[in-house]
Amino acid sequence: xxxxxxxxTAPVVARAEVTELKIPLGxxxxxxxxxxxxxxxNLIEKYAEExxxxxxxxxxxxxxxxxxxxxxxxxxxxxISAGPPAFLTLWDRTRSNVAVKSIAAISSMPMRLNARVxxxxxxxxxxxxxxxxxxxxxxxxxxxxxxxxAEKKYGRDAAxxxxxxxxxxxxxxxxxxxxxxxxxxxxxWASAPFDQRELKDPAFRTIMNSDDxxxxxxxxxxxSTTTRFQxxxxxxxxxxxxALKQAQQMIAEDKRNAAAVLLESMGxxxxxxxxxxxxxxDPGTKYTLRPENVLKYGTFMNEIxxxxxxxxxxxxxxxxxxxxxxxx
Numbered sequence: 354x355x356x357x358x359x360x361x362t363a364p365v366v367a368r369a370e371v372t373e374l375k376i377p378l379g380x381x382x383x384x385x386x387x388x389x390x391x392x393x394x395n396l397i398e399k400y401a402e403e404x405x406x407x408x409x410x411x412x413x414x415x416x417x418x419x420x421x422x423x424x425x426x427x428x429x430x431x432x433i434s435a436g437p438p439a440f441l442t443l444w445d446r447t448r449s450n451v452a453v454k455s456i457a458a459i460s461s462m463p464m465r466l467n468a469r470v471x472x473x474x475x476x477x478x479x480x481x482x483x484x485x486x487x488x489x490x491x492x493x494x495x496x497x498x499x500x501x502x503a504e505k506k507y508g509r510d511a512a513x514x515x516x517x518x519x520x521x522x523x524x525x526x527x528x529x530x531x532x533x534x535x536x537x538x539x540x541x542w543a544s545a546p547f548d549q550r551e552l553k554d555p556a557f558r559t560i561m562n563s564d565d566x567x568x569x570x571x572x573x574x575x576x577s578t579t580t581r582f583q584x585x586x587x588x589x590x591x592x593x594x595x596a597l598k599q600a601q602q603m604i605a606e607d608k609r610n611a612a613a614v615l616l617e618s619m620g621x622x623x624x625x626x627x628x629x630x631x632x633x634x635d636p637g638t639k640y641t642l643r644p645e646n647v648l649k650y651g652t653f654m655n656e657i658x659x660x661x662x663x664x665x666x667x668x669x670x671x672x673x674x675x676x677x678x679x680x681x
Contacts, residue, residue, distance in 0.1 A: 368585060370406060370585070370586040370587075370588055370589050371408070371431065371586055371589060372406075372407060372408055372409065373408070373409050373410075373411060374397065374408055374409070374410045374411065374431050374432075374589060374593075375410075375411050375413070375424075375429060375430050375431050376388070376410060376411070376412055376413070376430065376431060376432045376433075376593075377412075377413045377414070377415035377416065377420075377421050377424060377430050377433055377434070378392070378412055378413065378414055378415070378416070378618075379415075379416050379421070379433075379434045379435070379574070380416035380417060380488070380523075380524075381416060381618065381619065382524070382544055382545060382546065382547070382615075382619075383460065383462060383544065383545040383546065383615065383632060383633075383638060384436075384459065384460045384462065384544060384545075384573045384574040385434060385459070385460075385574060386460070386600075386604060386611060386614070386615050386618075386640070387459055387460070387597055387600035387601055387604065387640060388412075388434060388459070388600075389614050389615065389617075389618045390600035390603055390604060390611065390614055391596045391597065391599075391600045392410070392412045393614055394600075394603070395410075396595075396596035396599050396600055397410050397592055397593055397596040398410060399596070400591075400592035400593075400595040400596050400599075401588070401589060401592040403592075404588040404591065404592055405588070406588055406589065406592070408589060408592070413430070415430070417488075417489075418435045418436070418439030418442075418443075418489065418492070418493075419489070421433040421434070421435060422435075422439070422442075422443050425443075425453065425577075425578070425579065426447070426451065431578060431582055431586075432456070432576055432577065432578045432593060433576070433577060433578075434459060434574050434575065434576045434577075435574065435575070435577075436493065436494045436572075436573060436574060436575070437494070437571075437572055437575060437646075437647050437650045437651075438492050438493060438494055438496070438497045438650060438654065439489075439492060439493070440453075440455060440575055440577055440670075441647075441650060441651050441654055441660060441664075441670075442492055442654075442659070442660070443577070444577075444664075444670060445660040445661055445662050447579070448662060451579040451580065451581055452579060452580035452581070453577050453578070453579055453580070454577060454578070454579075454580055454583070454670060454671055454672050455575045455576060455577040455644070455647075455670055455671045455672070456576050456577065456578060456583075456590060456593065456594050456597075456671070456672055456674070457575065457576060457594060457597060457598075457642040457643075457644075457671070457674070457676050457677060458572045458574070458575045458576075458641060458642055458643060458644045458645065458647070458677075458680070459572075459573075459574040459575055459576055459597065459601075459640070460572070460573045460574045460638075460639065460640050460641075461570045461571055461572050461573055461639040461640075461641060461645050462544065462545060462573045462637055462638045462639065463562040463563045463564040463565075463571070463573075463637050464494055464495055464498070464542050464543065464544050464548070464562065464563045464573070465542070465543055465544075465548040465552075465559045465561075465562045465563075466485070466495070466540055466541070466542050466543075466559065466560045466561050466562065467531070467540065467541050467542075467543055467548055467551045467552060467557050467558070467559055467560070468531075468539055468540040468541075468557065468558065468560050469531065469534070469539065469556050469557055470556060470557065470558050471556065472539045473539035473540050473560070474560070475560060476499065476502065476515065476540075476560060476561060477506075479515065479518045479539070479540075482537055483518060483537065483539045483540075484518060484519065484520045484537050484538055484539065484540075485499075485515070485518055485519050485520070485538075485539065485540040485541070485542065486519075486520055486521075486522040486526075486527035486530065486531070486538050486540065486541040486542065487519045487520070487521060487522070487542050488521065488522075488523070488524070488542075489521050490516065490519050490520065490521050491513075491516055491519075491659075492659075493521075493542075494542075494563060494573070495519075495542030495563065496516065496519060497650060497653070497654065497659075498542075498563045498566045498567070499514075499515040499516075499519075500512045500513060500515075500516070500653075500657060501566050501567075501653055502515075502561070502566050503515055504653075504657065509656075509657070512657045513657075520538070522538075522541075524541075524543060524544065524547045525547070527541040527543070527547075528541065528543065528547050528550060528551060531551060531557075532551065532554065532557075540560065544573070545632045545635075545638065546624055546628065546629060546632055549628070549631075549632060550624075564637065567646050567649060568646070568649075569645070569646065570637070570639060570645050570646075571645050571646040571649075572644050572645045572646060572647050575644065575647070576593075576597065578590065580672075583672055590672075594642075594674065594676065597642065598642055598676065600640075601640035601641065601642070604633065604640050605640065608630050608633040608634065609626060609630055611633060612626045612629035612630045612633060613626055615629055616629060642676040642677065643676065643677060643678075643679055643680040644667060644670075644671065644677055644680035644681065645680065645681060646681060647667070647670060647680070647681070648664060648666075648667065648670075648681055649681070651663065651664040651670065652664070667680055667681070
């Protein structure tokens with residue numbers, strides 16, 4: 354009886370936080386550069402140790418929103434990074450179970466629809482078998498951008514007007530297809546540095562970019578986890594957020610070093626450090642925790658039926674931290 358009473362009245366011992374953290378590095382390029390900085394300089398380990406935790410971080414080369422979403426939901430990844438449309442789709446689908454939310458934005462930068470002028474001069478003129486390369490049909494950033502453009506110009510019923518003219522391709526493959534004169538691929542929604550490489554050829558020009566359609570600087574990548582993981586691992590989650598913030602500061606303070614880290618992540622060839630530094634110096638390339646235009650994506654996707662739920666505020670989408678204050 355005494356033993357039973359002792360067990361019943363014993364204080365509840367808090368569950369220990371994870372000691373191994375699994376994070377995919379994402380699809381690569383400038384949008385995921387802070388993750389590579391975090392990996393190279395062991396920033397998560399540093400801030401976890403300051404919080405009294407010993408954490409080993411396992412970074413994987415996994416990329417692509419569908420694969421990363423599956424990894425997060427299966428528990429084989431603890432944090433994932435993707436663009437707002439992919440995040441919003443996962444947020445919408447998990448509201449009644451694991452409740453995925455974002456800890457912060459990673460980067461803001463435009464995507465550009467580049468085209469060989471002789472073949473393709475305007476999005477409105479695309480015809481027949483002509484295709485535009487996007488990272489993922491229907492749910493990628495460029496797909497949503499074209500839906501927004503179509504809805505504004507042609508009406509709600511025409512929001513998906515350009516979807517049949519898109520094809521899913523990784524950026525390197527799309528660059529090769531476009532610059533080789535592939536007769537079918539006439540345009541490519543490219544992110545840095547692939548857009549800059551295409552524009553070095555005078556035969557190419559930018560037809561439109563995502564910031565123009567969104568009405569200003571817009572979040573390009575963001576980091577998320579499940580509400581359960583965040584609640585069970587508050588110190589680890591805080592360490593990841595601090596590491597992300599530090600990585601962004603390091604990029605701002607030493608762009609040449611950051612460019613060298615990025616080049617190393619891309620195999621150490623294909624670009625020069627000077628080329629990458631020039632892109633980091635572009636005012637459109639931003640690394641900030643504060644979300645930009647994420648709610649605009651969510652509202653539009655709900656209006657056209659791509660999301661069942663409409664986010665009412667940033668607190669619906671993000672964990673409540675000072676870092677996201679003032680975002681939209």
